[in-house]
Amino acid sequence: MAEGFARHYGSGVLAAESAGLAPAGIVVSETIRTMAEKNIDLTGHYSKAIHPEKVQDFDLLVNMSGFSLPADFRVPVREWPIPDPIGQPDAVYREVRDQIENRVKELILELRQDPSPAGATPY
Secondary structure, eight states: OHHHHHHHHHTTTOOOOOOBSSOOSSOOHHHHHHHHTTTOOOTTOOOOBOOHHHHTTOSOEEEOSSSOOOTTOOSOEEEOOOOOOTTSOHHHHHHHHHHHHHHHHHHHHHHHHOSOGGGOOOO
């Protein structure tokens, strides 16, 4: 969801990629359907693993996993306490989607005002 919103709203200010600590390899249909309600098509997307060697290429990581990231990730991190909606009713997916959308919009506004918060560099 976060990558979809970041690409939709912030393409002129950032380049977004999503990855997880324990990816399932798919984006569940509930996520695709819920994002389609916002006119964001995630069809064909899939969850990917985060690769420690690639992390250093990023200016900022947003962690929504609820777990600590490995100590060797030497990149500024924002912790967003967002619940995982997997297995929940559509209403929960919408709540989570809206929380993520708001956080992404706030980050994009921040980057537009100051392109280097927490060491982040806009693309």
